[in-house]
Amino acid sequence: MSHSGRAQWRTCIRDDHAGVRGAGLVLGDRHVLTCAHILLPAPHGEPGAAHVRPVRDFEVELVGRHPAVAPIRAGVVDGCWKPPQDDQRADLALLGLAEPLPDGTGQVLRRLPSGARRAVRMFGFPDMVPTGVWARAWLAGDGGPGGEWIQLDSEPTGQAVEPGFSGAPVFDEETDQVLGIVVSYLAGQGSTLSWMIPVETIIRYLPQVREWVSGDSAVDASLAAPVGPVHGDEMMVRQLTDFLAPGAPPDSRIIVTAPGSAAHAALRDVVSKASREFRPIGPDRSGAAPATSGQSSPGRIDLALDVSGRTVAEVSSRIVNWMSVGADLEKSLADSMAGEPPPMNLLLDGVDRATDPAGLVAEVVRPIAERVAGRNLRLLLTFHDPDAPSLPYAAIELLAARIVEVRAAEQAARDRYGYVAARVAGARAPASHEPGLRLRLTALRAAAARPGSTPLLPVVESCRRKADRALDAARRDVRELDALLGERDRLRDRLDGYLSGVPAPLREDRELTELYRQAHETLWAGSADLAACGLLVDRYGEVIRRRAAESGAGHRRAADAPGPRDGRNERPGAAR
Numbered sequence: 001m002s003h004s005g006r007a008q009w010r011t012c013i014r015d016d017h018a019g020v021r022g023a024g025l026v027l028g029d030r031h032v033l034t035c036a037h038i039l040l041p042a043p044h045g046e047p048g049a050a051h052v053r054p055v056r057d058f059e060v061e062l063v064g065r066h067p068a069v070a071p072i073r074a075g076v077v078d079g080c081w082k083p084p085q086d087d088q089r090a091d092l093a094l095l096g097l098a099e100p101l102p103d104g105t106g107q108v109l110r111r112l113p114s115g116a117r118r119a120v121r122m123f124g125f126p127d128m129v130p131t132g133v134w135a136r137a138w139l140a141g142d143g144g145p146g147g148e149w150i151q152l153d154s155e156p157t158g159q160a161v162e163p164g165f166s167g168a169p170v171f172d173e174e175t176d177q178v179l180g181i182v183v184s185y186l187a188g189q190g191s192t193l194s195w196m197i198p199v200e201t202i203i204r205y206l207p208q209v210r211e212w213v214s215g216d217s218a219v220d221a222s223l224a225a226p227v228g229p230v231h232g233d234e235m236m237v238r239q240l241t242d243f244l245a246p247g248a249p250p251d252s253r254i255i256v257t258a259p260g261s262a263a264h265a266a267l268r269d270v271v272s273k274a275s276r277e278f279r280p281i282g283p284d285r286s287g288a289a290p291a292t293s294g295q296s297s298p299g300r301i302d303l304a305l306d307v308s309g310r311t312v313a314e315v316s317s318r319i320v321n322w323m324s325v326g327a328d329l330e331k332s333l334a335d336s337m338a339g340e341p342p343p344m345n346l347l348l349d350g351v352d353r354a355t356d357p358a359g360l361v362a363e364v365v366r367p368i369a370e371r372v373a374g375r376n377l378r379l380l381l382t383f384h385d386p387d388a389p390s391l392p393y394a395a396i397e398l399l400a401a402r403i404v405e406v407r408a409a410e411q412a413a414r415d416r417y418g419y420v421a422a423r424v425a426g427a428r429a430p431a432s433h434e435p436g437l438r439l440r441l442t443a444l445r446a447a448a449a450r451p452g453s454t455p456l457l458p459v460v461e462s463c464r465r466k467a468d469r470a471l472d473a474a475r476r477d478v479r480e481l482d483a484l485l486g487e488r489d490r491l492r493d494r495l496d497g498y499l500s501g502v503p504a505p506l507r508e509d510r511e512l513t514e515l516y517r518q519a520h521e522t523l524w525a526g527s528a529d530l531a532a533c534g535l536l537v538d539r540y541g542e543v544i545r546r547r548a549a550e551s552g553a554g555h556r557r558a559a560d561a562p563g564p565r566d567g568r569n570e571r572p573g574a575a576r
Contacts, residue, residue, distance in 0.1 A: 008064035023168035034167035036093040053081040110177035111215035119173035124165030135159040154192040161194035200277035224278040244299030252379040274301040308353035334367040343376035357390035369401035392456040409474035430477040433470035
């Protein structure tokens with residue numbers, strides 16, 4: 001295996017008895033980042049010891065350096081002890097080396113998209129291989145307590161993460177950059193699951209490491225700055241929370257919030273709480289302040305940009321760089337979106353304050369909006385001025401993208417109808433709203449091109465609501481068609497179940513055979529009338545039960561009939 005010089009900053013952390021505690025990563029020339037739990041005393045130590053900062057030093061061995069460097073003593077840096085909480089949040093520590101390292105400045109951490117599925121590798125020190133071994137995995141997505149971690153899926157046939165890997169840097173296979181450190185694994189034979197603490201979470205607990213971090217923050221400073229207590233506009237908070245919630249459907253929306261307003265303060269508050277890097281740390285030192293009663297989690301924000309005063313090229317390159325570690329910054333956003341973009345909750349704030357709002361909508365908003373359908377993407381645009389000329393233009397672009405989504409959903413409903421109608425009678429043909437919406441869109445584009453025309457935004461919003469209803473209707477049509485097919489399949493299963501339960505003496509019964517044939521042909525041949533099929537299946541089951549009861553009663557009467565009066569057995573057919 002060939003690795004670049006970055007891997008030389010791997011470390012093995014040992015105690016005074018040379019026992020392996022875990023792994024770590026050199027930052028700068030005097031610091032080592034690792035997990036706090038590997039520095040804790042044994043679980044059977046004194047009560048409360050889990051939160052006590054270790055006062056003793058540890059041995060740090062640079063396992064990747066050639067020529068080798070002698071182990072160096074290291075202790076926890078003041079203010080850099082973040083022990084694991086009851087729910088396992090935090091769990092970070094920064095060690096200070098007793099002397100600076102020669103010839104080097106350590107590793108640089110790299111922020112990355114939380115949903116990027118990238119190949120990574122880690123170097124740990126399990127008991128069976130105390131000299132260290134590499135493990136490979138894939139980033140699987142958010143996980144861990146409060147969504148602070150990222151799940152790692154190891155290769156089933158390779159080395160899995162196990163004790164001795166905690167604190168190990170997670171190297172990106174493509175760029176060799178460090179994306180986080182290993183923190184936990186799922187115990188059990190054959191388990192391939194583990195977790196890492198990504199750079200954003202590390203920064204939140206240990207802001208001291210920021211000087212060794214590359215890559216732009218996922219949230220611009222102007223949006224992440226504390227806003228103090230947020231009063232009012234609970235509706236805005238609910239809308240944003242629903243929009244960013246885990247499992248929320250793909251969507252693109254526009255809101256108008258003037259800077260300094262309660263709505264904009266609510267926006268900034270939700271964004272900061274939804275960011276791994278800027279989420280407030282609660283008074284109990286956990287990952288986030290506890291939610292108030294009735295308040296739900298704000299979900300996750302992947303990229304929140306204040307585009308005020310920015311050019312189209314600046315915004316585009318920022319998104320492209322965020323989407324892919326090591327991306328070609330000359331690549332257009334449209335080309336980047338043409339592939340398979342990572343899951344993304346994206347906020348562009350102040351679209352109307354960009355240097356070229358119309359260009360931003362055409363070259364940034366449109367390519368993203370066109371890819372929302374069918375993907376784990378959510379795009380939120382905010383405008384500061386309700387009368388901004390670019391506002392209806394952006395609304396039209398989002399409407400166009402939604403109509404494309406309606407067309408795909410209605411086509412899926414028509415395809416499903418064709419399949420189901422050939423098998424189930426009474427299936428309702430889905431309606432088609434997309435052609436009418438397309439005509440409205442064409443008229444809106446023409447109106448937008450005429451200066452001084454009637455205000456378009458209310459008309460666009462009305463059309464958008466119709467498109468939303470059409471999309472919901474198409475998806476509902478598919479669900480209803482699937483329900484019909486499911487009902488037919490349940491009747492088939494009931495019929496087969498009745499058949500398997502027919503008593504052996506009745507399996508050649510002509511009446512039962514005929515009833516089964518009728519029900520089977522109705523359910524399997526052509527378009528099945530579910531009501532008639534249900535009656536036939538019910539009739540078949542009722543006759544089985546009746547005939548079985550009659551047959552059982554006849555056997556009991558024969559068995560209970562008295563024998564000869566004198567109790568003696570007689571020859572068959574003998575006269576009395």
